[in-house]
Every structure is written in C-alpha cells, then in structure tokens.
Amino acid sequence: MRFLAIISVLLFSKLAYTQGGLGMTLLKDVHQSSYLNPANIQEGEDLKIGLPIVSNVMFEGSSSEFQISDFLYPNSDSNYLMIDPQAVYQEVNTKANFQLGASYDWLSLSKNLNENLNLNFAIVERINISGSLPYNLLNLAATGNAGSLVGDNIGFESLDAEFLWYREYRIGLATKISDKINFGGAVKYLQGISSFQTISNSLNLKTEEDFFDLSLRGDFSYSTSNMNMITADSGISIFSKTPFWSTNHGVGVDLGLSFKMNEKTDFSLSLLDFGTINWKNRTQNFESNFDTLSFSGLNLLELFSADSNVANLDAGSFNTDSVFNLLEIESSPSSYSTSLPFSILMSFNYQLSEKSSLSGVLRSRKFQSFWATAVQIAYLREVSESLTIGGSYSAGTNGIFNLGFMGTYDLGPVQVYLVSDNIIGSFLPQNIRFWSTRAGINLKL
C-alpha cells in the first residue's frame, strides 16, 4: 500500500515540469555544473572530488496545473492518502503533467589537465518520473459518470506515466577551442536498474443515460523491467535495494558549447541526455486484449445459480489477478528501450562588475509525453573569496513566480554548495508547483 501511495503521489499529484536546478548552470566553480554545461572549465588546477552520496544530492519536482497539497494530502485520522480531484479538476485544461526527479553521485572527479583542457568523471544515480493526467479522468473522478459526462465518450488517451531508474558512468572532456569558444562533451555508459513505461493508451469510457451502462473501449499497453527493485511487501524499496550491476545497457551523450562574445558577455548551449537504455532484464510487456468491456449490471440468473462465479462487489476483494483477468491483459517478456529525458539548455552571463553577474537560462526538456520549458534570471555576487551567493527568478508553464537561491562556500579544501530554484519549495514542496534543490560537499585537492 505504501508503494501505491507513492505511485499515487507521482501519478496524481502534479508535481511537474521540473527544471533540475537551473541555477546550477551558473555555479561554474562547482564541478558538477558540467553535468548541465559540458563545455565548462573550472578555474584552478585542483583535483576536485565529489564524495559519495553527499557531493551532489538533487531533488526536483513540478506540476503543470496545481499544487500537490490541493489534490493529495495525508489524512491524520485514517492514515490514508486522500485524493481530492474535486479540488483541482477545474484548474486543468486538457491534461496535467507532472515530473519528479532525484539523483546523487557515487563519485565524481574533475581535473584541469591544463588551462585549456578539463577531464571529468562521475558515477551518478538518477531517477526520473513523469506522466500526465487527463482532464477527463479528473473530471470523472470529481463529478462522476452520471452528471454532465453521462452519454459522452470520456477519453483517457493522455493518461501516461514513465519511471526511469538508471546509473550513468560519464567521462567528460571540455576544451578551449579558441579564446572565445569552449567545447565539451561527455560519453555516458548507462545501466538501467528499473523501468516502467506506458506504451499506448486509447481507453475511453461511456456511461449510458437510462440505466448507467458502462462500456470501456480501446486498448493500452505498458512495459516494465526489474519492478522487483522498487516494490516490496511493505512498500517501496528504492535505494535500499540498489544493485551493484545491471544487464540493462545503454549509452548517452552530453554536448556543450560556450561562446564568449566579449569580456563581459558569454553564451552557452547544451544538449543533454541524448541516449537510450535497452531493457532486457526481467522485462514484462503488458497489453490489453479486449475490444469493449461492458458492464450493464449483474445477472440475476447467475446470482441464483448455485455454481455461478459471481463477482464479489466488495472493493477490498479485488486483486491484481482479477483486474488482469477482467481486462484480458496478456504479458510477454520481450526487451524494449526507453529514451533519456533529452534537454536543450541555453544560457547567457553578463558580468556586471568584478564580483557580480547577471545570468539567464532557458531550458526545454522532453519527457515521454510533453516538453517542459522554463527560463530563469539570476543575480550572482561574490561576497568574499570563500562565499558566493545569488538569487534567481524562474518562470515556466507551471508557474511564473519562483524565487530561488544559490550559493557556494569554500572552507579550505571543502566546498559546500546549495542551489534552489524555489526556496519555498525546498521546504514545502507539496505546497507549490515547482521546486528543485541541489546541494553537496566537494573536496579540492
């Protein structure tokens, strides 16, 4: 049930349109910024080491239409996670997109081989969850099938979800091609750990007016791999079951280009997470096999018949097998592939003074069923030799008023950094529609 709760949070909440800490792009002195700008070459000849786990922890989430706490909230009386579609369905136009992400580094290293060449390496664990909730589904859950929807074909075509848990081993190289141009790239070997992906969905439901006959038409399919890695008897087991090795292989590429227009202004362009993972370990491809599933009421003859197999209407008695049988779902173990959530990121930086700069970032990210785009304006100031702080304003399709914070602090060989695109969301992520927080501790040797 805990797993269901989490899936519900992910599917129904509307945390969506995460932008993964745009402010991180601007913290060029943090070597993990090269994950977003592969062309970045940090200053100095130190060997920068990202310690396991603590060096780069990132959580992000966004919802396109409403905040999670309006739709989903814990019930202190019953310990149930309450879903409240009536509170939000009117805020949704055609569908509500959501996205959640998390990552941390097992290890990262970065070293400038000379002033024109940076070599970096990292092992990063990533989890991405995205999906869409159609307005029709929310409207049905809120107003029911016997209200304004009676007699209509209620389509659920835009209902989809993707779960992606993988590990990347990246080797990056950034070089200064000329005084004005830096080019960088990273090649990533990917290990898929677990995956869930809706493949197709054309389901629609119709309720007839006289006696409320229900008919479900269409089909749907989805694929999974290694679902045992995230499910357990008592709930979810992400991270507690992190495998050392996986046979789901994939490759990915990050590319970056920086152009220095003048002493004060530079632009950069990044193409990130261009890659795929081929899933073949413990895969299951599920496909519905019914034309029309109709229910117009119980058959009294079956009720009276002693040997009939009358469905028990107690909702608590339904289980996975009975649902699968009802929907005639068939499964096959063939392999499948998924794409990484590809991003295009553009940024500029204008040096206001020796110690302050103004930056802008535009990022567009492709999830399974939608693009998420956001822009950010940031101001960064070097307060002292060891402390740099800044503020940001972000806007996107999921919100136009997001105040962020970023900062680095050097304490000898130790570097601490924190980036948040929405300060409030760092503490109350359920009460906003957009949040991203990244923090870590690095060593400089």
Add this chain to the structure above:
Amino acid sequence: MKPLKPILSILCLSLLFSCVRDYLNTDGPRLSNWPSNLGIPLIDTKLSASELVKTVDTEDLLEFDENGLIVLKYTGELASIEANAIANFPDTSAAFDVPGFVVVQSPISLTRPFGGSIPEGMKIEHMSLRSGEAFLKIESRFSEPGKVNVRIPALTSSGTAFDEEVDFEVGTSQNPSIHERVVDLNGYEFDFTLGTPAFNQFDFEIGLTMDNQLPGFLDSIKLEFGYRNLEFIFIDGDFGPQLVSLDQDSIYLDLFSKLISGDINFTDARLDIDIESSFGFPVDVEFTQLEVLELGSNQPIVWQASGPSGSFPNPFTILNPDVSQVGQTVNTNLFMDRRNSNIDQLVGTKPKWLFHQIRGIANADSNTAKDFMMDSSFFKVNTTMILPLTGEVNSIVLRDTIDFDLPFDEEASEIALRIGADNGFPIEGALKVVFYDELFQDSLILIDEKVFDAARTNAEGKAVSSSSNLSDPVEVVLSESQSKQILNLNKAVVDFSLTTKQGQEVSIFDTDEMRLRMGVKLGFE
C-alpha cells in the same frame, strides 16, 4: 556564523524530507469525496422461460411439452410390492416315530403326506426353487443298525426325483444314535399336482432296511423331514384374492413453499397414473384417499372421481402378463384431469402436500386363469402430477430478505433508482422493497409499485408481443432525509409480485422472455 552555513544547508534538506514524510507513510490512496453524480448499473438480466427453468429447477421438475409449453411435473410412487411380500415359505418339518414291532421284515416301505407352510388362500401347483435345504434327521433307538431311504417323486431335479439314503447305528432309549442328511435344493422343482389334493402338498416315500437282525420289539426310531430357507424362482397355481397394497404416503410440492400470498389457478392439471406389474394375476386398484392440503390451511381438498365429461374409474383393474409373458412387465396407464375428476381443484391453488392412499387386491374378481409369479415380480403404482403453466395468477408474491451494506458512508444527497423491463411474459410484475434496521423497527419503503406490464397475448393466452418501459423506466427518488435514513438500515425485504390480467388465463411457453434492467444514481454534495 560562517561554520554554520553548511550545517544549515544540510538542515534544509532534512526539513524537506520531513515535509513529505507524511505523504509516504500511508496505507494507500483513497478518494476524499465520492464523485458528485455516480451512476451504477445494477441489474441486466435476460430471463427466458427456458433459462429460468434451468436456473430454478434444481430438481428437474419443469419440462416443455411438444408445443413448448412449460409443464411442471411431480413424479412419485404411490405404492409398490414385491413377490416375497405376497408369497414366502417359512421353514417347515414333520417328524414321526417307527416302533420296532412294526418292522416285521426288512425292508419295509411307508408313504406319508407333507404339507408345506403356504400363504393363506394360495393353491400352489408348481414351484421352482432358487435355494433352500431339505433335511432328513434320524434318532435311532434300534438295537440293530440299518438305513433309511427317502424318495419324493414330486420333488425333482433335472427329471430325477429326490432320493436320499441315510445309515444309522445302534442306539438306546437313553442314548440314541443321531444322523442327519442335508440336501441343497437349488435347481429342484416341486410338482404339487402329483399329490392329493393337487396343490400345496406332496407325498414322500420312506424305506427302512436293517443291515442284520430286525429291531427289538420295544425299539423305536424317529424320522424327521423338512425344508428350510426356501426361496422360489417361480410358482403357479391359484393364488386367490390377496391384498397387495395399502400404503399411505404424501408428495411435497416444494415449488410453492416460497409463496407469501396470492394463488395460481392451473386450468389444465393432470395426474398420470402408470402401473407396472409383472405378476401373473390381475390386481384391482382403488384410490381410498387423494387430497391436497394447501399452504396455510388445515382443511384438505378431497378428490372426487367425477367431472363434467365423465368419471375416473375407481377401482380399476390393471393389466398383467399372461403365461406367454412370464418375466415381462405389463403397464397400465390412466390419467385424471378436470374432465373426469376435480383434480384441477386439488392442485389449482398453491398446493403444498398431496396425500394419497391406494388399495390393491389381487384376483378380486375370482379369476380362473392360472396365476403365477417369479421371485422378481413386482407391482408398482407411479404417479406424475402434470401442471402445464396455463392458468390465472393472482398476485403471488415471492419474498426474499437480503442483508446489505452500502458501499459509502456519507450521506447521499440523492438516491434515484431506475427499473425497467422489456417483458415477453404474459404476467405483469410489481416490486416492493422495504429497508429495515437490524431489529426490524426502523423501516423505509424504497418502492412499492408495478414495474412492468404483461406482454400482449392472443386468444389462447400466449404472449405475442412484449411490453417495454426500458426507454421510460420507473424511477424512484429518495428524499434527502430518506437518503440519510438508509445509512442506518441494513436489511431489505424484497417482495416480487406477479399477476395476470383479471380473469385472463395465460400460458408460459419456452419462447417467452424478458429483459430486466435496474440502475441507481447517487448524488453527493
């Protein structure tokens, strides 16, 4: 303050997790409110007469006749009797003494009659034996040894007469020598016609032979002959009048036990009587009791063997196999209906018990032909109550009590029940549903009205076109207070009432069918 900054950063992350922790530590998702308008299809059932018969007829009581008319059949056995109940032969023996002074020479011969134990009034001429034993027992007080021979010309096996010899030794009055010979009678046949009279008894010849000297004057010898465990295969003769059946029994008509009220008038009821007999003699049968006790009544309706078009014969003679049909069964078929009896009145109104008594007398008319029976012969009176579903139905009510538990625990602002049918049966239906609490104190009537009309019929009462209100179903709407009240009720008493149009006789055929629909709309504010 500077060293505190990284600590604060970590603290921030901790706060973040604490905020979402409640979201993850739950028992699962649940809708906070029911959808504001929920429509649920409840019942969609196509009831054809043939399917209905298969479903409710767990005892195979319902059939279709050649015209497709549904016929309710109750089959029972009114009386039966087997051969050994009429004719059986208890163990029998006869003994006599031969004094020594009679034996004046050796050998000597004696002839004695032997009469078996035969049922009263029966004159048996021939008997073939399946099993049994004959025995010859000797108690000798002769002072000399010898032998005894018994020969029975009337008892033969494959044409050879029974002929047995037994040696005896010297005995005294205080210490007789005892000898016994037992003979298996399997395969033997009696021919009692060789004796006088020519039935039920036979002569047996005794020969006494001394080995050496004659016995003493005061010596004696006791001879005992008899049979035991006698079972026959076949007997014939003149069996005379015999009472073969006087059973009293009843048939329980279970289908009507669930009727709460109302009645059904079957207009074409019939009782088929099928009598099987393999006895070689006629039997006169008489119904001495035939009556029905209705549900809830203690006044039986008594059968009368006369109707508007004749009378049912009472008593009547059943057929029997003749000598050329030994071992065969001959059937006698009779029936009673409303033309020759008042049987329709007996079964016309929700009967529950049918009581009957029948008396059968063999050779009641002093039959002169030779009677016979085999050990497997039997006599059986079977009855089949045939009730074609033709007649008039007057508000019969089928009732059931259902425990229910509403799947929602909040007050519905509206509960609207829709009921409709496309009815091809020539009977209209009404529904009454009353909800009660556990103690049957608080109640709420959900519906009490006609929910579908009868199909239109032809002159013979057969449905020819259905009557439908599916496009305009009966709708029952509970008020807000009633919707609130129903949350506290958990039992439903459902009365389903059926009736035909007044004075109209209708018939139910296998082609009759209906579609019953029900749906409910729940509104939540």
